Amino acid sequence: MRPFDYARASSPADAVRRYRPGTMYLGGGTNLVDLMRLGVARPEHLLDVSRLPLDAVEEVRGRLRVGAAVRNTDLAAHPLVRARYPMLARAVLTGASGQIRNMATVAGNLLQRTRCAYFQDVSRPCNKRRPGSGCPAIEGDHSNLAVLGHSGACVATHPSDMAVALAALEAEVHVTGPGGDRIVPMPGLHRLPGDTPERDTVLEPGDLVTAVELPPPPPGASLYRKVRERASFAFALVSVAAVLDVAADGTVAGCRIALGGLAHAPWRAERAERELIGRPATGGTFLDAAEAELEQARPLPRNAYKVPMARDLIVNTLEELAP
Ligand SMILES: Cc1cc2nc3c(=O)[nH]c(=O)nc-3n(C[C@H](O)[C@H](O)[C@H](O)COP(=O)(O)OP(=O)(O)OC[C@H]3O[C@@H](n4cnc5c(N)ncnc54)[C@H](O)[C@@H]3O)c2cc1C
Numbered sequence: 138m139r140p141f142d143y144a145r146a147s148s149p150a151d152a153v154r155r156y157r158p159g160t161m162y163l164g165g166g167t168n169l170v171d172l173m174r175l176g177v178a179r180p181e182h183l184l185d186v187s188r189l190p191l192d193a194v195e196e197v198r199g200r201l202r203v204g205a206a207v208r209n210t211d212l213a214a215h216p217l218v219r220a221r222y223p224m225l226a227r228a229v230l231t232g233a234s235g236q237i238r239n240m241a242t243v244a245g246n247l248l249q250r251t252r253c254a255y256f257q258d259v260s261r262p263c264n265k266r267r268p269g270s271g272c273p274a275i276e277g278d279h280s281n282l283a284v285l286g287h288s289g290a291c292v293a294t295h296p297s298d299m300a301v302a303l304a305a306l307e308a309e310v311h312v313t314g315p316g317g318d319r320i321v322p323m324p325g326l327h328r329l330p331g332d333t334p335e336r337d338t339v340l341e342p343g344d345l346v347t348a349v350e351l352p353p354p355p356p357g358a359s360l361y362r363k364v365r366e367r368a369s370f371a372f373a374l375v376s377v378a379a380v381l382d383v384a385a386d387g388t389v390a391g392c393r394i395a396l397g398g399l400a401h402a403p404w405r406a407e408r409a410e411r412e413l414i415g416r417p418a419t420g421g422t423f424l425d426a427a428e429a430e431l432e433q434a435r436p437l438p439r440n441a442y443k444v445p446m447a448r449d450l451i452v453n454t455l456e457e458l459a460p
């Protein structure tokens with residue numbers, strides 16, 4: 138490990154003031170410290186923001202404001218989250234392990250880096266880690282990687298389960314930084330790789346996430362489902378966060394679908410949503426919707442299995458939500 142200095146910020150403004158090139162903010166450290174050990178992250182200054190007074194979950198004018206330093210365990214266990222946003226609690230609980238969730242913060246979870254094996258191996262080229270060096274995953278092991286929205290520069294997927302639920306719930310990410318305060322809508326925080334896969338998000342250097350704000354839950358029933366290689370301690374091969382509102386006449390009045398494990402960002406399934414509105418809430422409609430969305434998939438030779446897996450997961454999840 139390379140030498141670095143460590144300091145604790147006393148307030149969000151103090152964190153931004155102390156930020157300088159070579160600084161990285163430290164949440165629970167469950168991702169960043171691993172990447173430092175691997176030599177992937179090489180901060181010179183580690184600025185601990187995990188103990189800032191950003192650890193409350195509170196109701197503000199019908200919305201739920203979740204501080205960036207709230208631990209994943211506390212978020213999933215919070216009575217208001219469990220009562221109003223059970224899909225979010227479920228998504229968080231499908232991630233990592235109890236010990237990791239006890240440490241991991243909301244902001245750190247959203248900003249965790251890809252689990253692409255080449256990204257984590259500094260002996261290999263990787264456009265995300267070293268821009269312009271190449272993407273060995275395209276010809277190599279991409280079995281867990283993207284089928285939607287990828288580029289010739291990077292086929293990585295975003296790993297956060299929480300982010301997928303937040304994309305379906307249309308959460309807002311509150312940010313403060315050298316350029317002032319701003320709000321970034323979800324989806325919209327994470328970007329597709331294009332020619333600049335080194336940038337995971339739209340955040341600028343020094344930007345500090347201070348909170349995530351949830352609007353009132355949309356009408357309807359909601360569910361988060363995740364397919365993974367084993368029952369715990371495993372990232373999503375495919376996941377779905379879905380909200381379905383069915384009218385008295387049995388047609389779909391509203392729906393939200395976000396997909397995980399398929400792209401460099403949580404993927405809002407807008408085509409599927411458009412296909413569903415106004416149609417009978419039946420298996421045939423759900424299949425049409427899933428297929429409409431997945432027409433855009435461009436699987437690689439070793440991850441084509443994700444397309445039928447995503448189709449079936451969307452259909453099964455919507456069937457479970459339908460009355
Ligand atoms: C074995 C294992 C299995 C896992 N399985 C899953 C899984 O199935 N699903 C899942 O979603 N996750 C999974 N995870 C990942 C885990 O959820 C993340 O490591 C964790 O959420 C990161 O949170 P943290 O607070 O520890 O972040 P840190 O490691 O502290 O930071 C992560 C990133 O966020 C930045 N950051 C932190 N706070 C802020 C802030 N306030 N503003 C701006 N930047 C900030 C840091 O600079 C860093 O770049 C797994 C991890 C492990 C080790």
Ligand code: SF4
Nearest residue numbers: 253263272291292293
């Ligand atoms: S998929 Fe992205 S993260 Fe993985 S090796 Fe290629 S450029 Fe790097």
